Amino acid sequence: MTLSKQFSKVASAVAMIMLLSLVIYTSYDALAVTRYYAGYRLQENYFGVSGSIYTIDPDVTGENIFAQWVCIVIDPARGYWVQIGYTKGFDTDYNLVFYAEVNDNYGYEIRFFGTPEPGDTYTYTIVADTYNGTRVWHGYIRQGGTLLYEIIIPADPIASYELQAFSEASTTDIVIDGTHFSGLAYYTGRDFLYWYTHTVYVSSPYWIEEISDYEFMAWGGGSVNPPQPLGMSIVG
Amino acid sequence: MKKAFVVIGIGLAVSLLLTLFAGYEAFISNGSNTEGSPVITDINSNGGGNSPQTIIIGDARGTTGSAEIRGIPSFEELGGKIITKEQLNNFLRKKGLSIYVPKWVPEGLKLAAIWADTSKGIDFPIILVYSDGNDTDYKVSENKLVIEIRGFVNETMFEQITNKTLFEYYLSKGATPIIKDGELIGVIFDDAYCPTCVTCKTLPLAIVRIDNIEYWINYKDVNSIIELVRSMTQTDSLT
Structure with missing residues (x-):
């Protein structure tokens, strides 16, 4: 075999590898939307949600994200929602940050801000409100009695389908041990009251322990699943 | 070489x-x-103390189509399933409910699927998908008519806050009114962001209330929406 023929074969192989990379990249992109959840739903259309979330700091690598949040689902068919929580991922330079995210008639936006401390508990609240004559989702992040952040999100339409409180991960490699949501509450228009019922949704391999209608713990993920404790539920 | x-x-x-x-x-x-x-x-700022930091997210947001980075579990993950007409009729009978469905829909469209939340038995939202017959997906898109029957309205707190009904507020913000028999029964947002659409960024969205049940109607043409809303008639049994 001549040198040029050998060179030609190597070059062809390189080109094939590059084309294969493109195919794999495209497939990866399609898979990248996979999400794993552990948490509660309140299937009622209240216009406010609140919950305290203990901050954990799991390892997150690659093109992945982890988040824990409370949310008002505005519409399932259009995919509208507003949510507030904390997160860590490729798009936060793997730092823990608070965030607010909305998807509605006005469009989509996510905003990162501040730095939650691992081991601290923060209370996240979203409530329908008015601000300078405009309907808004009014968000609050508190630590104990101290209001740390106030978030104003113009809302259109103002509507609610259900309330959610979830831990979310883009890969089961993320270990969510220590997850603890408490004081889940809904807004009556006057007061926040504890959730009086709930529906569990958990993606395998995560686990959830239902402490009450307004409190749960969750764990799991990583290469080895923890032993199954008493009182847990698995759904999904 | x-x-x-x-x-x-x-x-x-x-x-x-x-x-x-x-x-x-x-x-x-x-x-x-x-x-x-x-x-x-201000990623390193912690607000704190007695002076909270205010974060304002504007109304000029992105419409990039599929930009969600965090998001929520999908409707079908949480129990959204296709049900039969018979199952829907049993649900209505059991609850003693009537719903309104259009007598007229744009040419070429027919009822292709009925979706419902089945996580605790059949419940709202009931989503009627009208397409050429092949597309049964509940997700709103530009090639079909999606009528989402969301159930009973819970609006009291907004009236408490603003002394206005939600429809009055939407009209003051430029929504198109839907009048039937002289009564304001709904509004249309002409350019509502449509994250599930493929070829367009926005798609008209109508919010209609009849007998205190709310309907979200998604279709590409505002005039057709008005016409089909005016044709909506009461039924307790879909045929």
Whole structure:
């Protein structure tokens, strides 16, 4: 075999590898939307949600994200929602940050801000409100009695389908041990009251322990699943 | 030898395209674009003390189509399933409910699927999908009519806050009214962001209330929406 023929074969192989990379990249992109959840739903259309979330700091690598949040689902068919929580991922330079995210008639936006401390508990609240004559989702992040952040999100339409409180991960490699949501509450228009019922949704391999209608713990993920404790539920 | 250089050239071109594509994706994901951009605001600040930091998210948001980075579990993950007409009729009978469905729909569309939340037995939302017959997906898109029957309205707190009904508020913000028999029964947002659409960024959305049940109607043409809403008639049994 001549040198040029050998060179030609190597070059062809390189080109094939590059084309294969493109195919794999495209497939990866399609898979990248996979999400794993552990948490509660309140299937009622209240216009406010609140919950305290203990901050954990799991390892997150690659093109992945982890988040824990409370949310008002505005519409399932259009995919509208507003949510507030904390997160860590490729798009936060793997730092823990608070965030607010909305998807509605006005469009989509996510905003990162501040730095939650691992081991601290923060209370996240979203409530329908008015601000300078405009309907808004009014968000609050508190630590104990101290209001740390106030978030104003113009809302259109103002509507609610259900309330959610979830831990979310883009890969089961993320270990969510220590997850603890408490004081889940809904807004009556006057007061926040504890959730009086709930529906569990958990993606395998995560686990959830239902402490009450307004409190749960969750764990799991990583290469080895923890032993199954008493009182847990698995759904999904 | 020449052939080898041509092959290497193609390889390098593919590599360059791949790099540019990956870079663009990372660019979008990191939100350095102006539309739908995640903005890292004072990432090391902790607000705190007695002076909370205020974060204001504007109404000029991105409409990039599929930009969600965190998001929520999908309707079908949470128990959304296709049900039969009989199952829907049993649900209505059991609850003692009537719903309103259009007598007229745009030409070429027919009822292709009925979706419902089945996580605790059949319940609202009931989603009626009208398409050419092949598309049964509940997700709103530009090629079909999606009527989402959301159940009973819970609006008291807004009236307490603003002394206005929600419809009055929407009209003051430029929504199109839907009048039937002299009564304001709904509004249309002409340019509502449509994250599930493929070829367009926005799609009209009508919010209609009849007998205290709320309907969200998604279709590409505002006049057709008005016509089909006016044709809606009461039924407790879909045929």
